[in-house]
Amino acid sequence: MVxxxxxxxxxxxxxxxxxxxxxxxxxxxxxxxxxxxxxxxLPELGRTVTQFSAVGVIESVKAVxxxxxxxxxxxxxxxxxxxxxxxxxxxxxxxxxxMLRIRLADAGQVDRLLDAAAYEALTSEG
Amino acid sequence: MAQSxxxxxxxxxxxxxxxxxxxxxxxGGWLMPLQYSGILEEHRAVRARAGLFDLSHMGELFIxxxxxxxxxxYALSTDxxxxxxxxxxxxxxxxxEGGILDDLIVYRLGDERFMIVANASxxxxxxxxxxxxxxxxxxxxxxxxxxxxxxxxxxxxAAGILAPLTDVALDGLRYYAxxxxxxxxxxxxxxxxxxxGEDGFEVFVDVSAAGTVWDALLDAGRAEGVLxxxxxxxxTLRLEAGMPLYGNELxxxxxxxxxxxxxxxxxxxxxxxxxxxxxxxARADGPRKKLVGLTIQGRGxxxxxxxxxxxxxxxxxxxSGTLSPTLGEPVAMAYVTPSxxxxxxxxxxxxxxxxxxxxxxxxxxxxxxx
Numbered sequence: 001m002v003x004x005x006x007x008x009x010x011x012x013x014x015x016x017x018x019x020x021x022x023x024x025x026x027x028x029x030x031x032x033x034x035x036x037x038x039x040x041x042l043p044e045l046g047r048t049v050t051q052f053s054a055v056g057v058i059e060s061v062k063a064v065x066x067x068x069x070x071x072x073x074x075x076x077x078x079x080x081x082x083x084x085x086x087x088x089x090x091x092x093x094x095x096x097x098x099m100l101r102i103r104l105a106d107a108g109q110v111d112r113l114l115d116a117a118a119y120e121a122l123t124s125e126g
Numbered sequence: 127m128a129q130s131x132x133x134x135x136x137x138x139x140x141x142x143x144x145x146x147x148x149x150x151x152x153x154g155g156w157l158m159p160l161q162y163s164g165i166l167e168e169h170r171a172v173r174a175r176a177g178l179f180d181l182s183h184m185g186e187l188f189i190x191x192x193x194x195x196x197x198x199x200y201a202l203s204t205d206x207x208x209x210x211x212x213x214x215x216x217x218x219x220x221x222x223e224g225g226i227l228d229d230l231i232v233y234r235l236g237d238e239r240f241m242i243v244a245n246a247s248x249x250x251x252x253x254x255x256x257x258x259x260x261x262x263x264x265x266x267x268x269x270x271x272x273x274x275x276x277x278x279x280x281x282x283x284a285a286g287i288l289a290p291l292t293d294v295a296l297d298g299l300r301y302y303a304x305x306x307x308x309x310x311x312x313x314x315x316x317x318x319x320x321x322x323g324e325d326g327f328e329v330f331v332d333v334s335a336a337g338t339v340w341d342a343l344l345d346a347g348r349a350e351g352v353l354x355x356x357x358x359x360x361x362t363l364r365l366e367a368g369m370p371l372y373g374n375e376l377x378x379x380x381x382x383x384x385x386x387x388x389x390x391x392x393x394x395x396x397x398x399x400x401x402x403x404x405x406x407x408a409r410a411d412g413p414r415k416k417l418v419g420l421t422i423q424g425r426g427x428x429x430x431x432x433x434x435x436x437x438x439x440x441x442x443x444x445x446s447g448t449l450s451p452t453l454g455e456p457v458a459m460a461y462v463t464p465s466x467x468x469x470x471x472x473x474x475x476x477x478x479x480x481x482x483x484x485x486x487x488x489x490x491x492x493x494x495x496x
Binding site: 064 | 161165166167358362425427429448449451456478
């Protein structure tokens with residue numbers, strides 16, 4: 001079960017919308033698939049990102065993958081703890097492993113995201 | 127003959143891997159465990175205690191006959207005839223043009239009997255090439271890859287765990303030695319070889335009884351903190367130990383000298399061997415590239431295929447890279463032009479859009495405490 005109050009992307013990011021702030025991370029499914037995460041590269045604060053564009057990099061021991069912005073807007077905060085503790089993405093992907101906060105440019109973009117049921121259906125297909 | 131099958135092969139331990147929660151990947155024509163509890167945890171278990179590996183995808187080729195030694199000396203880069211019975215050495219099969227067809231271990235099981243262990247991805251090619259090269263020699267090749275299971279127990283506690291389960295005297299079994307005996311009551315070949323940089327053993331058994339051996343080693347090992355270890359940690363362990371991987375550091379476009387493994391070409395042996403004239407010429411010409419270790423000085427991991435630069439000049443390519451779990455820093459192996467291969471040289475690795483400085487260092491990155 002994934003948290004029901006979040007929205008999701010097909011690329012396995014989650015997003016929590018509070019007002020016009022979107023908190024972004026990767027799902028437990030994603031962190032498990034990647035394996036031990038050892039390095040995270042996040043965008044600089046103040047950068048404006050567009051929805052579904054690659055904004056960061058997540059490296060596990062085995063593989064590299066992109067982090068895509070689930071929504072467009074200005075990056076207002078990044079989880080600085082991940083620089084020294086990237087394993088938080090494995091240990092607590094929906095909590096302490098959060099990655100970014102984006103100030104939403106267009107609340108309508110949220111409609112393009114999956115809800116929890118749709119995301120669960122996606123990952124249970126294997 | 128692994129590669130001739132369209133559907134991947136499974137080892138005798140497939141159901142055990144599933145029960146242990148392994149993530150399975152296809153590798154060299156086989157379904158193999160990539161990881162169980164996690165690459166870092168498995169890696170550390172092998173360095174600190176011990177790990178149990180299923181390596182049944184490897185190829186086991188038995189060569190027997192009065193001219194087995196002479197035939198192998200022609201077929202391989204080394205001279206297996208110099209091995210005493212019960213000893214092994216690292217060797218290569220070369221292309222006539224001098225490139226590497228596979229790297230392998232040759233074990234001498236008797237005066238006229240040898241076993242070659244080849245990489246899974248090359249097992250069929252090696253078997254076919256060996257059959258061809260042994261034609262005309264009084265030696266018979268028996269490819270027992272599918273009938274043989276291989277279990278490795280690697281790590282500082284390996285000997286203590288294996289000793290009560292085997293009639294092979296491990297104290298007398300030196301590094302790169304092999305003996306016939308039993309493990310958990312099952313007839314086995316026990317070799318003190320491995321691919322992790324730790325002390326450890328490789329146990330060859332018939333597939334029919336392999337489960338007994340796996341279960342006995344894992345059960346006995348539990349109290350010692352043994353974990354099952356997948357191919358993911360096998361790769362990070364061998365990389366720290368500076369050991370080459372076929373397809374990354376070794377291949378048809380690389381000579382043993384370039385890989386820093388000139389010692390496995392026994393030019394002094396009598397008679398011709400496949401690749402001799404090409405390598406003699408290559409040695410006279412000097413290497414085109416050299417394998418080096420790199421420690422990455424900035425943030426990011428240099429991975430297979432990433433470019434290496436000196437200033438604006440492309441000077442090489444990364445062959446393997448990871449975050450070293452033991453050192454806690456990113457390490458890599460790379461081929462660079464010989465003039466940039468001296469330890470201490472600073473180069474740049476192209477990681478995505480950026481350039482990250484790296485220092486050339488001597489291999490290995492990790493050496494086990496004496």
